[in-house]
Amino acid sequence: MERTAHADRFAEMIGAANVLTSPDDQAPYLTEWRDLYQGVTPMVLRPGSTEEVSAVMTYAYQNDLKVVPQGGNTGLVGGQIPQETGDEIVLSLSRLNKVRAVDPAGFTITAEAGVVLETLQNEAENVDRLFPLALGAQGSCQIGGNISTNAGGTAVLAYGNTRDLVLGLEVVLPTGEIWNGLRALRKDNTGYELKQLFIGGEGTLGIITAAALKLFPRPKKLEAAFVGLPDPHAALKLFTLAKAQAGPVLTGFEIMPRVGVEFCLRHLEGARDPLEGEHAWYVLMELSSGSEAFPVRDLMESILGEAFEEGLVEDAAFAQNLTQVQDFWHVRHGMSEVQKPEGGSIKHDVSVPVASIPDFLDKAMAAVEDFVPGCRPVPFGHIGDGNIHFNVSQPVDADKEDYLAKWDEMNTIVHGIVGEFGGSISAEHGIGRLKRDLLKDVKQGIELDLMKRIKDAFDPKGLLNPGRVL
Amino acid sequence: MERTAHADRFAEMIGAANVLTSPDDQAPYLTEWRDLYQGVTPMVLRPGSTEEVSAVMTYAYQNDLKVVPQGGNTGLVGGQIPQETGDEIVLSLSRLNKVRAVDPAGFTITAEAGVVLETLQNEAENVDRLFPLALGAQGSCQIGGNISTNAGGTAVLAYGNTRDLVLGLEVVLPTGEIWNGLRALRKDNTGYELKQLFIGGEGTLGIITAAALKLFPRPKKLEAAFVGLPDPHAALKLFTLAKAQAGPVLTGFEIMPRVGVEFCLRHLEGARDPLEGEHAWYVLMELSSGSEAFPVRDLMESILGEAFEEGLVEDAAFAQNLTQVQDFWHVRHGMSEVQKPEGGSIKHDVSVPVASIPDFLDKAMAAVEDFVPGCRPVPFGHIGDGNIHFNVSQPVDADKEDYLAKWDEMNTIVHGIVGEFGGSISAEHGIGRLKRDLLKDVKQGIELDLMKRIKDAFDPKGLLNPGRVL
Numbered sequence: 022m023e024r025t026a027h028a029d030r031f032a033e034m035i036g037a038a039n040v041l042t043s044p045d046d047q048a049p050y051l052t053e054w055r056d057l058y059q060g061v062t063p064m065v066l067r068p069g070s071t072e073e074v075s076a077v078m079t080y081a082y083q084n085d086l087k088v089v090p091q092g093g094n095t096g097l098v099g100g101q102i103p104q105e106t107g108d109e110i111v112l113s114l115s116r117l118n119k120v121r122a123v124d125p126a127g128f129t130i131t132a133e134a135g136v137v138l139e140t141l142q143n144e145a146e147n148v149d150r151l152f153p154l155a156l157g158a159q160g161s162c163q164i165g166g167n168i169s170t171n172a173g174g175t176a177v178l179a180y181g182n183t184r185d186l187v188l189g190l191e192v193v194l195p196t197g198e199i200w201n202g203l204r205a206l207r208k209d210n211t212g213y214e215l216k217q218l219f220i221g222g223e224g225t226l227g228i229i230t231a232a233a234l235k236l237f238p239r240p241k242k243l244e245a246a247f248v249g250l251p252d253p254h255a256a257l258k259l260f261t262l263a264k265a266q267a268g269p270v271l272t273g274f275e276i277m278p279r280v281g282v283e284f285c286l287r288h289l290e291g292a293r294d295p296l297e298g299e300h301a302w303y304v305l306m307e308l309s310s311g312s313e314a315f316p317v318r319d320l321m322e323s324i325l326g327e328a329f330e331e332g333l334v335e336d337a338a339f340a341q342n343l344t345q346v347q348d349f350w351h352v353r354h355g356m357s358e359v360q361k362p363e364g365g366s367i368k369h370d371v372s373v374p375v376a377s378i379p380d381f382l383d384k385a386m387a388a389v390e391d392f393v394p395g396c397r398p399v400p401f402g403h404i405g406d407g408n409i410h411f412n413v414s415q416p417v418d419a420d421k422e423d424y425l426a427k428w429d430e431m432n433t434i435v436h437g438i439v440g441e442f443g444g445s446i447s448a449e450h451g452i453g454r455l456k457r458d459l460l461k462d463v464k465q466g467i468e469l470d471l472m473k474r475i476k477d478a479f480d481p482k483g484l485l486n487p488g489r490v491l
Numbered sequence: 492m493e494r495t496a497h498a499d500r501f502a503e504m505i506g507a508a509n510v511l512t513s514p515d516d517q518a519p520y521l522t523e524w525r526d527l528y529q530g531v532t533p534m535v536l537r538p539g540s541t542e543e544v545s546a547v548m549t550y551a552y553q554n555d556l557k558v559v560p561q562g563g564n565t566g567l568v569g570g571q572i573p574q575e576t577g578d579e580i581v582l583s584l585s586r587l588n589k590v591r592a593v594d595p596a597g598f599t600i601t602a603e604a605g606v607v608l609e610t611l612q613n614e615a616e617n618v619d620r621l622f623p624l625a626l627g628a629q630g631s632c633q634i635g636g637n638i639s640t641n642a643g644g645t646a647v648l649a650y651g652n653t654r655d656l657v658l659g660l661e662v663v664l665p666t667g668e669i670w671n672g673l674r675a676l677r678k679d680n681t682g683y684e685l686k687q688l689f690i691g692g693e694g695t696l697g698i699i700t701a702a703a704l705k706l707f708p709r710p711k712k713l714e715a716a717f718v719g720l721p722d723p724h725a726a727l728k729l730f731t732l733a734k735a736q737a738g739p740v741l742t743g744f745e746i747m748p749r750v751g752v753e754f755c756l757r758h759l760e761g762a763r764d765p766l767e768g769e770h771a772w773y774v775l776m777e778l779s780s781g782s783e784a785f786p787v788r789d790l791m792e793s794i795l796g797e798a799f800e801e802g803l804v805e806d807a808a809f810a811q812n813l814t815q816v817q818d819f820w821h822v823r824h825g826m827s828e829v830q831k832p833e834g835g836s837i838k839h840d841v842s843v844p845v846a847s848i849p850d851f852l853d854k855a856m857a858a859v860e861d862f863v864p865g866c867r868p869v870p871f872g873h874i875g876d877g878n879i880h881f882n883v884s885q886p887v888d889a890d891k892e893d894y895l896a897k898w899d900e901m902n903t904i905v906h907g908i909v910g911e912f913g914g915s916i917s918a919e920h921g922i923g924r925l926k927r928d929l930l931k932d933v934k935q936g937i938e939l940d941l942m943k944r945i946k947d948a949f950d951p952k953g954l955l956n957p958g959r960v961l
Contacts, residue, residue, distance in 0.1 A: 124846050126846040127844050127846030127847075127877070128845070129845075129846075149735065177677070185651075185655065204913055205844040205913065207876040208842045208873075208918040209915035210641050210691055210917045210920065212922060212934065213692060215941055217684050218687070222683060238736070266783070267781075268707065268708040311736070311738040312736050313736070315785060323784060374597050375599075376597030443674055447681050448680060450680065451680045452680070456681075460681065468670060468685065469682075471948075472683045472685070474949070475945065491682075
């Protein structure tokens with residue numbers, strides 16, 4: 022049976038308007054937003070319900086057709102883009118965009134895979150609740166993709182990764198069968214936790230069509246401080262002190278070096294030097310509480326007062342209002358884009374145990390400076406999660422192409438050090454196609470083997486999102 | 492090869508003193524603490540290290556020997572007791588009892604499977620940290636068993652189930668291979684989350700030998716109140732109000748009916764009626780914070796003040812000191828044992844979505860009272876987790892044996908209603924042998940099928956903890 026015959030059959034299932042075969046219609050689904058991947062596909066399918074996803078997958082499985090599920094197409098490792106071979110059908114979840122239930126009393130929300138993250142945040146806010154997942158792409162990424170990649174973001178410190186926010190899932194399996202695991206239960210010990218395989222499974226084991234998710238009280242009070250410190254060792258001590266005193270009220274703890282702040286001053290509109298003097302390192306610390314009764318400002322002052330006494334902190338500025346809070350975060354959020362005008366940047370999305378962050382930074386920074394004298398490391402990120410975006414800008418006046426040619430070699434050096442600390446080479450972004458070949462270097466043979474056995478058990482024909490992860 | 496030959500080989504691997512073949516030596520490993528199961532085994536093996544566990548399992552796999560892993564032998568569903576067939580070797584993890592690392596700065600602890608839960612709590616407290624898992628058996632249960640059964644307990648509301656406390660695992664697979672997944676990372680998106688299969692896997696997929704676990708700030712301030720209410724609908728509204736205002740500071744929210752309090756007054760030493768008048772239902776509410784700065788008492792007063800104004804609460808008593816806090820919990824913790832002197836009690840460990848608790852209780856209580864006129868439902872438990880211990884005492888003066896003969900029939904009625912609310916028939920205790928036959932009634936065929944495929948993929952010979960769960 023040839024391509025058009027398949028398209029006709031799919032058109033019967035989901036409507037001809039939802040089978041996209043022309044290049045213009047397909048374009049938005051085939052381009053990766055950083056232009057790292059350009060896909061080719063026989064057709065993009067846009068089913069409108071779980072049953073239609075099931076019908077599509079049943080037919081695809083029977084006819085040995087490869088399928089790539091796609092959410093908001095904001096992934097960072099190429100998982101959602103069909104391969105250049107042109108034999109992978111794109112299955113878009115965008116039309117499954119209903120919020121099925123909001124339960125403020127039980128602190129849950131149930132939504133379909135194609136609901137945009139920002140929509141979900143707003144639905145929660147409408148009933149005075151918080152859905153805490155927050156990340157740069159929230160205006161276009163979809164909750165199904167967030168769950169499939171176990172997205173991280175800026176609220177992990179207090180609320181956990183996406184995995185920690187999921188109560189139940191509805192999934193269409195590679196064979197087309199529907200698994201209804203959409204239980205909104207806080208406790209359920211009846212057999213293996215299947216949902217955990219689909220969370221972070223990057224769409225290789227099944228297609229998430231809906232999820233029951235946790236909600237939280239909406240923060241009512243918020244304080245932020247920008248802190249200057251001598252080094253990451255002091256930053257870790259400040260983190261430990263703050264966490265011990267504030268517990269779940271510590272909702273942000275981000276580290277960045279002076280060079281990153283300088284990049285912002287040069288290239289980021291509206292950025293101001295947050296402190297009067299210069300400091301080798303900075304921490305942006307945020308406390309927030311869903312309780313009006315919590316004296317968040319007093320606690321911030323008490324933590325920083327103790328930190329001053331212990332000599333950890335050189336200077337600190339408190340945000341006096343919400344605009345200043347936003348100014349502080351503006352610098353932190355600008356940290357990635359301001360690296361671009363400084364030339365080539367070699368990037369790593371790594372994690373190590375929280376307490377190893379200072380030693381990791383010492384060692385990794387020395388190693389890359391040794392490898393490329395004059396290079397400018399700009400490591401920044403979520404110290405409280407042990408997650409550092411270890412980006413390294415080229416030396417001033419170096420040739421950009423020459424520098425970027427060292428990407429793989431520098432990755433090898435940095436990932437080697439990550440390994441020494443028992444860390445991860447993909448803390449947030451997943452494996453997809455980009456890091457697939459690295460996996461064999463960082464995983465034990467038995468671990469890869471168990472992963473393959475699971476893949477075979479769920480998708481014996483290997484038709485769903487092939488060539489991703491494994 | 493016969494039994495003694497195997498025992499000789501095991502003795503070479505782990506020492507003859509750790510191969511128990513005499514009835515006296517074996518006795519503590521074969522008796523279930525409620526006398527529901529009495530096991531028979533050719534030998535109890537007590538390896539002293541992960542490598543010894545691996546050697547034992549490698550040999551067992553090669554020789555088609557069945558193995559039952561056992562921790563503190565406190566399980567409630569018979570999973571840890573060898574079957575009466577007498578062909579299952581018991582593998583005790585008790586000698587793997589080292590705390591390998593404590594990291595107060597990074598808020599983690601790494602311990603071997605045989606470490607007793609109370610020991611782990613104390614190790615955390617020694618460095619001013621909290622390991623929050625807490626349950627009745629904590630003086631003898633072991634962390635490996637807690638993880639294998641995804642234990643619940645009294646701290647789930649604020650800290651989650653055991654699953655939520657695990658960062659990484661070391662596991663010996665059915666084949667004897669060691670998987671070192673002992674990463675103390677807060678973020679790691681490199682492939683399928685294998686550890687989640689072993690957590691709550693009840694020892695059927697592998698033997699957990701060590702775990703990296705989360706620690707939290709130790710609570711510094713604590714308040715408790717005993718509250719009288721008209722019905723569970725009011726209790727749910729109070730929960731929602733308290734959770735919205737207190738967020739993670741709400742660390743306990745337990746419901747119990749008047750009849751349960753009366754049982755305590757009759758049979759529990761030191762129990763006093765917590766409020767002056769009688770109320771149809773009671774809630775024990777606890778707030779605690781790791782932050783000295785948190786005005787916990789003010790918040791408690793504010794929540795209950797609002798609840799009074801809304802007419803949810805009839806009366807409330809505040810604990811004035813730690814002794815009174817303990818008095819309150821004494822009544823709650825006594826709720827199970829005081830049912831015994833009242834005759835037969837038919838028990839259910841169920842959960843439903845939190846917001847469905849009142850409707851579930853209305854319906855289930857009416858159904859059992861209809862089924863056995865005069866019976867006395869004593870539903871109590873963790874309303875904030877949606878988890879109710881739905882226990883039903885016999886009618887006064889009824890025949891105990893006659894009443895208990897209705898166990899399965901009543902289970903069917905209650906579990907049917909649980910199903911209508913999308914609930915779980917085993918919220919905390921697992922499946923083991925006790926609920927294995929019920930699983931096919933409550934799980935979708937495809938879900939059971941996926942579980943079986945996973946079991947086959949990990950344990951193709953079906954030798955590890957056979958007949959449990961699946």
